[in-house]
Structure formats: structure tokens, C-alpha cells
Amino acid sequence: MGHPLRSLNTLRYLQAAQIVNRAVRTVDPLDVIPPAGAALLLPRAAVRPAEEGADRFDGRSFSFLNRRAPFCGDDRWHPAGADALWIYNLQYFRYIWGMAPADAQPLVADWIATNTAPRSAAWQPYPISLRVREWIEWLLAYGDAPEPFRHAMARSITQQTEALARQLEFHLMGNHLLENAITLCWAGLSFAGARANAWTVQGLTVLREQLQQQVLTDGVHDERSPMYQALLTEATLRLADVAKRSARVQAREIRELASSAGRAMLRSLERMVHPDGGYALLNDTAHGVAPSLASLQVRFGAPAEPSIRRGAWMLERAGYCGYDNGLGQYLVFDNGPIGPDHQPGHGHADTLSFELSHRNRRLITDTGVMTYNAGRIRQYDRSTAAHNTVEIDGRDQCELWGSFRCARRPSVSSGSAENHREGGVLAGSYRGPGRGVRSVSHTRQISVGPWLVSATDRIAAAGRHRATIRLHLAPGLRVRRADRGWAIEERDGRSVATLVSDALEWKESITAYHPEFGREIARTSLAAHTEFRDTLAAKWWLILK
Structure with missing residues (x-):
């Protein structure tokens, strides 16, 4: 009875929405990649990340999590022998900012042509959430890319966002669901059209609820990992910048919600940093994943009400x-x-x-x-x-x-x-x-x-x-x-x-x-x-x- 009892003692803490959503995902998975919608990306200044990072790609292989793997063969986007987190990092495309535009374009084009299986890691909601926002901002930053490429990339972004909208991670909740909501708002504010408006409304509904639940009154993210809190701090404050540049009716509320939560998390992160500038290794925290506190403060400005460090x-x-x-x-x-x-x-x-x-x-x-x-x-x-x-x-x-x-x-x-x-x-x-x-x-x-x-x-x-x-x-x-x-x-x-x-x-x-x-x-x-x-x-x- 050990394992059934253990499972019962695990399940009893879950919210009803998690159980229901897990059942729905089992009987109704994403089997078909949605068709591309209207791909009119609204012009504005790009909102870059706090740390653009080093180039992870040397032309032949990628390096993540202290492991390098060749980028070749039919399974290059899902290499055999690589664990799930490594493949996720490959799918995030955070590294696109460290690449020359001429090198990034063929990589994006290859991803679009190759990743056509809806049940692969490429089309899971968490990698979509992180990838879509980088693709949007990169496309805005490099407006001189060839028009056929820009159109194909924008169309793919709409497909990915539509796939995200159909599989929000209510079964997990936590930082995954919050990242889903951030990206729905982000894409909705960045594109024109009815579908973009629908993404904005859907994203705002979840964002409003999850920020209230997940950002505690002392500014700490409720999963209590400085690493994930730093990632969410960057995501919410970048979203606030996106909303600042949008004329959509929901933009003001999104900006206020994202800015307030992001700055609260930024302030509390001050307390979770050693004198060497690195995060305390509390819960699931590792160095080299999230932007540093210093880079967040430089990118988004020092907290409005700095914490008193001494004592x-x-x-x-x-x-x-x-x-x-x-x-x-x-x-x-x-x-x-x-x-x-x-x-x-x-x-x-x-x-x-x-x-x-x-x-x-x-x-x-x-x-x-x-x-x-x-x-x-x-x-x-x-x-x-x-x-x-x-x-x-x-x-x-x-x-x-x-x-x-x-x-x-x-x-x-x-x-x-x-x-x-x-x-x-x-x-x-x-x-x-x-x-x-x-x-x-x-x-x-x-x-x-x-x-x-x-x-x-x-x-x-x-x-x-x-x-x-x-x-x-x-x-x-x-x-x-x-x-x-x-x-x-x-x-x-x-x-x-x-x-x-x-x-x-x-x-x-x-x-x-x-x-x-x-x-x-x-x-x-x-x-x-x-x-x-x-x-x-x-x-x-x-x-x-």
C-alpha cells in the first residue's frame, strides 16, 4: 500500500483545476498544429532581455547545462541522448540574441521547416511561451531581414501562440502557467487582428489571477526559488515595457499588473543574493540560468523603494x-x-x-x-x-x-x-x-x-x-x-x-x-x-x- 498511499497523500494537496486539466489534456491533446492567422506584427521598439548572453551555437553544436551536443541529423531539434531540460533550452531560443542575424535567420527557418510534430517538445506550452517572446522581439529588432523570411517567422509565431492558447498549463500551475499568460498578453499586444485581441483577453484573465496568487505580499514568488523568481521578474518587467508601447485597450491594466509584480519581486530578490552577487541556492536554484540581480537592476532601474541592506x-x-x-x-x-x-x-x-x-x-x-x-x-x-x-x-x-x-x-x-x-x-x-x-x-x-x-x-x-x-x-x-x-x-x-x-x-x-x-x-x-x-x-x- 506504500505507493498508493503516497500517491493519495500527493493528490490531496492539488487544486481541482489541476486534476480536471490533466484529465482534459489526456483525452484532448494537441494533435494538429493550428493554422497560421493574420501575421501583422505591429511596429515598435524591441524589448530586449536583461542579459543577451553568449553564443551557445558554434555552427556545429549547441551547449547548454554544461553539455555540448552536435546539431545535425533528422533529430537535431530533439537530439537522442539529451535530457528533456537540455532539449527545452534548445527550444527556448534565448540564445538568438547572442548570434549574428545572418546566422540566426537560417536557424529560425530550419526550426519552422523541421518542427512539424505537434506532440514534440517544440510544441509544448512552456517552450512556446519562452520562444515566442524572443522571436517577436528579435523580429522587431532586425527589421532589415528579408520580407519572405519575416512573413514566415511572423506566421509561425501566430501558429505557436494559437497552440499555446489551446493548452495552458493549468495541470501544473506555478511558474509554467504564469509564463503562459505572460506570452499570451505579449503576443496579443504585438499583433493586430481579432485573434491577437482574443489572446490578450485570455492572457490577461490568467495573468490577473496568477499574479495575485503567485506573488506573495512580501514580493517573493510562491515557489520560493530565487532562480525562477529572477526569470519571472525579467518576464513581467519586459511585458510591462511591451504594454507601455501598445495602444490596445487592455495594455494599461497589463502594464500596471506586470510592473507592480515585477518590481515587488525585484525588491525581494535583493534579500536572496550573497555578497558575491550570486543567488542563494534555495530550493531549485542553480547559477547560470537566470539573469543576475545586478543585470536586472541595470536593465529595469533600481527598485523604487530599496530595501535596507544592513541588519x-x-x-x-x-x-x-x-x-x-x-x-x-x-x-x-x-x-x-x-x-x-x-x-x-x-x-x-x-x-x-x-x-x-x-x-x-x-x-x-x-x-x-x-x-x-x-x-x-x-x-x-x-x-x-x-x-x-x-x-x-x-x-x-x-x-x-x-x-x-x-x-x-x-x-x-x-x-x-x-x-x-x-x-x-x-x-x-x-x-x-x-x-x-x-x-x-x-x-x-x-x-x-x-x-x-x-x-x-x-x-x-x-x-x-x-x-x-x-x-x-x-x-x-x-x-x-x-x-x-x-x-x-x-x-x-x-x-x-x-x-x-x-x-x-x-x-x-x-x-x-x-x-x-x-x-x-x-x-x-x-x-x-x-x-x-x-x-x-x-x-x-x-x-x-
């Missing part, structure tokens, strides 16, 4: 809090749920985990994400063991399965973040699901100052249990036993910190760090195992140099 901070609805002294010391603490109940697919079992930078250098890091393929690596990246928190009896805090599934999960309590003397005090707690034993209750308090970080974990669970506290160090750091605990050093021997604890025996191991898709780096981790009955109080100190 303790809290994004209450998201469950993120932390401390930033503005001088290179930064700590982010996760006391939030795995994600929205109905869509935890990009969430990890990481409650009460944290990341730490000191002197502008990452010191304690989460694991990141290497792949979305189901299997050992994906399971590890999402696991409690891959994060800087406490694992009880070798089980994850959440009942994770597949690539994106979660059955039972803990309930979190409101956290706190307060300034204290020269630092801050952060706290949070959760109560976990039973999973064969009585539910676990865990409370963590972290105190941070200029030269000291300390943590106290208090755990309650009836009976005998084994707790494992983990600290994953950033790559390039090593450890050695010292008189008072463990010395943490750079490779050249420079001292970074010393870990001491109260009656805990720490052990060193080498674990996997996945800062980018397709990339694994060995790092040093420290783990303390301790057995307890009913309750546990454990404390450790990180003395910073």
Missing part, C-alpha cells in the same frame, strides 16, 4: 529571513514551507537550513541542483541530507518522490528575525509528518554577529531517535581537527573559521555540490550524529576569523 531582515510570507551587515557578511535562513501546497515540485526538504557568507566569500552552502531527471542525484539534491539542517532517523523532512513530487510534508510556524547588539537573532520551527513514528518537532535559533555564528537546535520526538546535523562547506575550503573542534581553512592554509560544539562529535566527509546544472564539484562536509530519547538540545558555534 536582520524577514520575508514573512515566504518564510525567509536573515542577516546582512552590508560589509560582506550575509546569512539566509529558510523557515518556509516546501512551496505552495499544490505545486511543491521545485521545493527541497530544507526547512531550517541556512547559507552563510563571510568577508564576501561563501562559507556554508546548500547543494544546488544538477538535474531534473528522476534518480539518485535528483533525490539527493532535494533531500534533507543535502542541506544545512537536522535529519532525523535518516529520513527526509518531506516525503519526496519522482523528480517533482511531494506527499506528506512538515507544517512550519512563524519565524522571527531581530537585531541584537552587533548582530541578529533568527528563529524558526516546524512539526514534521509521522512517517511510521510520531511527528517530529524541531526549533532552531541562529545568532549571528561580526565574528560568531551560533545555533541551538531543540527537537522533540517520542522514543529513541538518531539526529544528524550537517554543515556543507563551500568548495575550496578544507578542515582539520583543532584543539577546540574543527579548523576551517582555505587551501593555502589561511584560517576562515573554527567550529566548536557542546557534546557533539563531528566527522568529515566529501559530498557533491551542484552549483550549476550538469556540474558536480567535490566539497567538504561536517556531520554530527547523536542519539536521543524524546528530546534533544544541541548547540554549536562557528567562530569567524
